[in-house]
Amino acid sequence: MILKYLALTSLIVLYSLMFIGGYVSSAGLGLTCPDWPLCPSGLFPTEQYLIEWTHRTVAATAGALIIATAVGCWFTKNSNKHIKLTGTLAGIFVVTQIALGALVIDLKLQALLVAIHLGIGILLFAMVLLTTLFAFRLGKTTIQTKL
Ligand code: HEM
Numbered sequence: 001m002i003l004k005y006l007a008l009t010s011l012i013v014l015y016s017l018m019f020i021g022g023y024v025s026s027a028g029l030g031l032t033c034p035d036w037p038l039c040p041s042g043l044f045p046t047e048q049y050l051i052e053w054t055h056r057t058v059a060a061t062a063g064a065l066i067i068a069t070a071v072g073c074w075f076t077k078n079s080n081k082h083i084k085l086t087g088t089l090a091g092i093f094v095v096t097q098i099a100l101g102a103l104v105i106d107l108k109l110q111a112l113l114v115a116i117h118l119g120i121g122i123l124l125f126a127m128v129l130l131t132t133l134f135a136f137r138l139g140k141t142t143i144q145t146k147l
Pocket residue numbers: 017018019020021022023024025026028029030031055056059062063094097098099100101102104105109114115117118121124
């Protein structure tokens with residue numbers, strides 16, 4: 001069952017992203033890349049934009065993985081309402097979070113927005129964690145039913 005590995009990969013990438021976000025914030029690098037969606041160096045980073053560029057690139061990767069997981073939750077055989085709920089909420093939170101990231105830059109790290117960015121990040125992590133746990137449980141249920 002591919003869903004559990006997709007969900008687990010999303011979880012690992014998301015955790016790394018939150019780690020990088022914490023570094024961006026505490027190192028005061030939040031405005032080193034003032035444009036959106038690309039840094040002034042374009043598609044590839046220069047040394048100056050490397051950390052912020054990494055945060056955005058990993059965010060795009062996490063976004064794609066989490067949305068793929070949400071779609072998978074709806075199309076996997078014997079998926080249940082719990083995994084559909086957490087997977088869909090994760091999809092909604094990740095889109096919100098990426099849009100909010102753009103706003104955080106646009107409004108020059110406005111304190112309340114940065115706090116909301118962290119808050120939604122935590123909710124997103126909780127949803128992806130639950131989806132991963134549910135996906136592994138679905139795998140087990142299938143085996144038990146077959147026995
Ligand atoms: C799934 C997507 C994302 C997640 C989970 C995420 C998560 C985080 C986290 C946990 C922090 C640390 C917050 C803190 O310590 O207060 C952070 C900081 C930051 N994020 Fe994101 N982020 C995401 C996407 C983005 C995007 C797309 C941008 C847009 C450029 C962005 C811009 C920033 C900035 C500028 C900071 C530093 C804020 C500061 O200097 O205080 N984030 N992010």
